[in-house]
Amino acid sequence: MVGFILRRIAIVIPTFFGISIVAFAFVRVLPGDPVLLLAGERGMDAARYQEALHRYGFDLPIWQQYLHYLGQLLQGDFGASINTKKPVLVDFFTLFPATLELSLCAIIFAVVLGVPAGVLAATRRGRLADHSLMSVALVGYSMPIFWWALILIIVVSGWAGLTPVSGRIGLTYFFKPVTGFMLIDSLISGQKGAFASALNHLILPTIVLGTIPLAVIARQTRSAMLEVLGEDYVRTARAKGLSVWRVVGIHALRNALIPVITTIGLQVGVLLAGAILTETIFSWPGIGKWMVDSIFRRDYPVVQGGLLLIATMVVFVNLAVDLIYGLINPRIRHVR
Amino acid sequence: MAELPVEKADRRVPAEPRGAMARPGRLTEFWRYYRENRGAVIGLWFLGIVVVLAILADLVAPHSPIEQYRDALLRPPVWENGGTWDFVLGTDAIGRDMLSRIIHGARYSLFIGAVVVTLALIGGVTLGLIAGFMRGWVDTVIMRLMDIILAFPSLLLALVLVAILGPGLFNAMIAIAVVLQPHYVRLTRAAVLSERTKDYVIAARVSGAGMLRLMFITILPNCMAPLIVQASLSFSNAILEAAALGFLGMGAQPPTPEWGTMLADARELILRAWWVVTWPGLAILLTVIAINLIGDGLRDALDPKLKRS
Numbered sequence: 322m323v324g325f326i327l328r329r330i331a332i333v334i335p336t337f338f339g340i341s342i343v344a345f346a347f348v349r350v351l352p353g354d355p356v357l358l359l360a361g362e363r364g365m366d367a368a369r370y371q372e373a374l375h376r377y378g379f380d381l382p383i384w385q386q387y388l389h390y391l392g393q394l395l396q397g398d399f400g401a402s403i404n405t406k407k408p409v410l411v412d413f414f415t416l417f418p419a420t421l422e423l424s425l426c427a428i429i430f431a432v433v434l435g436v437p438a439g440v441l442a443a444t445r446r447g448r449l450a451d452h453s454l455m456s457v458a459l460v461g462y463s464m465p466i467f468w469w470a471l472i473l474i475i476v477v478s479g480w481a482g483l484t485p486v487s488g489r490i491g492l493t494y495f496f497k498p499v500t501g502f503m504l505i506d507s508l509i510s511g512q513k514g515a516f517a518s519a520l521n522h523l524i525l526p527t528i529v530l531g532t533i534p535l536a537v538i539a540r541q542t543r544s545a546m547l548e549v550l551g552e553d554y555v556r557t558a559r560a561k562g563l564s565v566w567r568v569v570g571i572h573a574l575r576n577a578l579i580p581v582i583t584t585i586g587l588q589v590g591v592l593l594a595g596a597i598l599t600e601t602i603f604s605w606p607g608i609g610k611w612m613v614d615s616i617f618r619r620d621y622p623v624v625q626g627g628l629l630l631i632a633t634m635v636v637f638v639n640l641a642v643d644l645i646y647g648l649i650n651p652r653i654r655h656v657r
Numbered sequence: 658m659a660e661l662p663v664e665k666a667d668r669r670v671p672a673e674p675r676g677a678m679a680r681p682g683r684l685t686e687f688w689r690y691y692r693e694n695r696g697a698v699i700g701l702w703f704l705g706i707v708v709v710l711a712i713l714a715d716l717v718a719p720h721s722p723i724e725q726y727r728d729a730l731l732r733p734p735v736w737e738n739g740g741t742w743d744f745v746l747g748t749d750a751i752g753r754d755m756l757s758r759i760i761h762g763a764r765y766s767l768f769i770g771a772v773v774v775t776l777a778l779i780g781g782v783t784l785g786l787i788a789g790f791m792r793g794w795v796d797t798v799i800m801r802l803m804d805i806i807l808a809f810p811s812l813l814l815a816l817v818l819v820a821i822l823g824p825g826l827f828n829a830m831i832a833i834a835v836v837l838q839p840h841y842v843r844l845t846r847a848a849v850l851s852e853r854t855k856d857y858v859i860a861a862r863v864s865g866a867g868m869l870r871l872m873f874i875t876i877l878p879n880c881m882a883p884l885i886v887q888a889s890l891s892f893s894n895a896i897l898e899a900a901a902l903g904f905l906g907m908g909a910q911p912p913t914p915e916w917g918t919m920l921a922d923a924r925e926l927i928l929r930a931w932w933v934v935t936w937p938g939l940a941i942l943l944t945v946i947a948i949n950l951i952g953d954g955l956r957d958a959l960d961p962k963l964k965r966s
Contacts, residue, residue, distance in 0.1 A: 332804075339805035350821055459696075459953075463945035465897055467904045468920055468938025471927050479928045594810035598901060612813060613905060616820050628817060632808040639808075 325647050333640050337633065344629040345390050348621055355379060358621045359400070399629065400622035404615070409626030413608065418501025419489060420600070420607030424592045426523055427531035432585065435535045436578075439542025443550060444569060454539065461536030466595055470529040470602045477525060484525050487604035491518040530599045534588040541584040545577035552576075579650050586642030590635050690958035697954020703947040711763040718757035719745070722914040726752035731930050747932040749922065755932060758914040759940050765915040766896045766944060769830055773895035774888050776834035781841020782884065786872045788842065789849025800846070803839035811836040812901055819907045826909040829902045836898070837891045844887055848880030882959040889952035893945040900941050916941045 348355045357365070360373045374380050378389035393399075399409040442454040478486050485491070489503045496510035504523070507515035549555060550573055558572045596609035604610070608627065615623035691697055710717055720726075732748040733740045734755075740747065746755040788799040806814065818832035819825075852858060853876065861875045902908035903917025911918060919937040926933050 335801045336804045336808055339801060340808055343805060343809075347817065347821070352821075352823075459946060459949060460942070463893065463897075463942060463949050465900055465917075465938055465941045465945070467901060467917075468934070468941065471920070471924070471934050472938065475927050475931050475934065590807075590810045594812040597810070597812050597816070598904070601905065613816070616816055617906075624817065624820070628809065628813070631810065631813065632805075635810065636808045 322647070326644060329640060329643050329647075333636055336636055340629060340632040340636070341391060341394065342387070343632075344625050345387055347625050347628060351621065358619070360403075394629070399626035402615075402623045403620045404618055404623070409623055410630075412611065412623070413627065413630055415501075416606060416608050416611050418498075419503070419605060420593075420596050420609060422502045422504065423523070423526055423530060423599070423605060423607060424589075424596060426527040427592060427595075428534060428585065428588065430527050430531035431534035431538050431588070435538030436542050436574075436581065438539040439581075440546055440569065440574060440577075442539070442543045443546030446547065451543075455543070458536040458539045461532045462540070464532055464536075466529050466532060467598045467602060469532060470525070470599060473525050473529065474602075485522055489519065489522050489605065490515065491522075494518060526599050526603045526605055529602075530592060530595050533591060533595060534585075537588065537591075538581065538584060542577065542581050545580045546573060549573045549577045579646070582649070583642060583646055586638060586645070589638045593631060593635065687958050691954050694954040694957050696950045697957070700947040700950025700954065703943065704951060707763050707944055707947070708767060710760050711767050714761045714764055718754075718760045719743075720754035720757040722758045722761040723753065723912045726754070728752070731926070731933070733930070734932050737932075746936055747930070749919075749933045750926060750930070753912075755936050758919060759916070759936050761914045762916045762919065762937065762940060763944070765826070765909060765913065766899070766941070769826070769833075769899040769915075770892040770895045770948075772830050773834045773837065773899070774892050776831070777837040777841055777891060777895075778884070778888055780834070781838045782845050782877070784838075785842040785845025786849055786877065789846040789853065790868070790872055796846075799842065803842050806836065806839045812898060815898060815902060816905065816907055819902060824907045824910060826899075826913065826915070829899055829908040830895075833895050833898045833902075837894060840887055840891065841884065844883050845880060848883060849876055852876050852879055885959060886952060886956045889948060889955055893948040893952070896941065896945055896948070 348358060351358055356370065356373050356377060356379055359377055365373065378386050381389060397410060399413075401408050402412055405412060438454050438458070442451040445451045474486055477483050490507060491514075494507065494510070494512055494515045496506060496512065496515070499506050499509055503519040504516065507519040546569075550569075555568060555573050558568045563572075593609065596607060597613055598609070599605065600607045600610035601613050608631065612624065612627045612631070614620075615627065726744075726748060729741075729744060729748050730752045731750055732744050732752075734747040735742055735745050737747075744754050744756070746759065748754055749758070784799050784803075788796040809817075815829070815832040815836050818835060819828050822828035822831065858871065858875055861871055866875060899908055900915070900917030900920070903915050903919075904921045906921055909915035909918045911922060916937040920934065923930075923933040923937070
């Protein structure tokens with residue numbers, strides 16, 4: 322097991338260097354003078370230019386510049402936003418809980434609906450329930466989620482007037498963030514109606530962000546269940562006279578979930594990509610919207626730092642999924 | 658005249674059975690399996706109609722996609738109060754006919770899908786073949802590079818690439834092709850690794866086939882099935898990503914009637930004119946569903962594991 326873990330970690334290390342090179346190169350391949358891009362000022366006087374040149378290390382040979390950059394990263398210096406003047410890392414950790422809260426809700430939404438839907442479709446294979454569930458999954462899987470968000474806003478917020486259109490909580494509520502999770506903070510604050518408001522704001526973004534993972538998980542659960550339901554041990558369990566619930570729910574589902582867990586883990590990248598669109602549409606103050614805004618504002622230090630942090634996070638999650646997969650499925654450990 | 662059928666039959670006899678014997682109707686066999694999947698056939702029909710509409714857009718569309726009818730701003734669809742047959746699906750905020758823009762938009766989406774898949778396929782297959790064949794450090798370098806691309810959420814990487822290259826349809830296509838490429842590299846490499854030790858490859862090698870011949874003529878045709886399926890899936894992904902980029906203002910630029918760009922224009926109108934928002938998205942959704950149905954059908958028809966023979 323230790324060997325397996327070390328091997329997996331060894332594969333990931335070059336990826337981290339690669340990510341840092343991409344982030345490093347990003348500012349340098351942009352059209353324009355990288356010093357001016359990073360400092361965010363036009364028409365700097367010569368002395369300030371020299372100072373900035375030196376601060377960012379652009380007066381060094383390229384490989385030293387990279388080492389300089391790596392050194393800064395290791396000291397936790399990801400640059401500072403031109404817009405807010407705050408360090409990129411600080412902004413990231415202020416905004417990240419919003420994305421995490423939304424993503425967690427989306428993935429819970431997807432799993433809670435997707436796994437039962439997949440199981441139901443598999444046990445009713447070829448019948449009406451299977452066909453309708455898989456048709457819905459196909460639609461979800463093909464959904465342009467930015468359009469889906471607009472349609473939900475038209476119908477749910479516009480025509481039915483049920484949910485707010487943007488933000489995380491009503492403007493009348495104000496409290497200091499403790500955890501950064503609006504649902505928890507609003508409960509802690511004890512203000513009447515704050516929790517309901519936060520929950521109400523979460524509904525549409527959760528559905529929008531969770532739609533594609535939901536469809537993917539439902540399809541994956543169905544095919545994993547179909548495979549498992551044909552296995553000998555399931556037949557044995559049936560032959561023993563166990564109830565359908567026990568056979569499907571315990572004997573089959575537990576084994577079918579192994580590939581499904583991998584699928585769920587691999588949705589992290591999909592969620593982050595989806596968060597870019599979802600957060601932009603719902604004005605959700607998370608890292609997806611932060612990145613898009615920064616790209617449009619030409620706040621390149623933020624884009625550079627954000628790229629690095631987001632990619633690092635994706636790699637870590639994928640590594641974790643890999644290791645968990647090895648943990649729950651011993652067969653994989655010995656295969657290279 | 659009575660001779661004609663005989664003559665025809667005579668000519669056909671040697672041609673058809675021989676062809677069937679040499680290659681037992683690979684396409685026919687494929688079609689037989691494909692046809693069993695009703696959804697896949699429907700998807701193919703739908704896509705066919707979209708392709709025809711795209712080709713004949715100039716003839717079919719009732720108006721020009723960029724002509725602005727100043728006296729018909731935000732006209733609702735024909736069945737709504739105030740709608741007219743002039744503009745069946747209504748008009749947008751500056752009086753352009755929605756139906757014509759949707760029909761013309763099909764051109765862009767199909768073109769984007771085709772170009773992106775071609776670019777990603779050529780690049781990905783080449784890199785995958787090289788990685789699978791050379792092994793060693795070349796393999797490691799290529800695969801680690803692909804890992805790096807995969808570490809970035811696709812839309813984010815595409816956005817950043819477009820920020821570097823400058824917004825526009827062409828740059829968006831390049832960005833999306835780069836983002837989709839790693840899947841082809843991985844698939845091709847995996848297929849090459851499983852094929853390269855098989856007898857027919859060794860036989861070809863022993864009879865003196867060169868590296869390029871081994872790669873492209875001996876092995877590649879035997880790795881096609883998963884690549885074709887992947888191509889159909891990334892065709893729909895390409896359309897979705899390009900629309901998302903257009904929606905964020907980084908893809909095709911107005912007044913191009915690209916479906917995603919049309920949605921970006923429509924955002925401020927969502928609570929005032931539902932039709933301006935609904936049609937472009939519906940067009941994307943239906944096209945993508947059709948392509949995904951085709952992809953599922955292709956997988957069922959090409960995957961030997963599922964073949965009942």
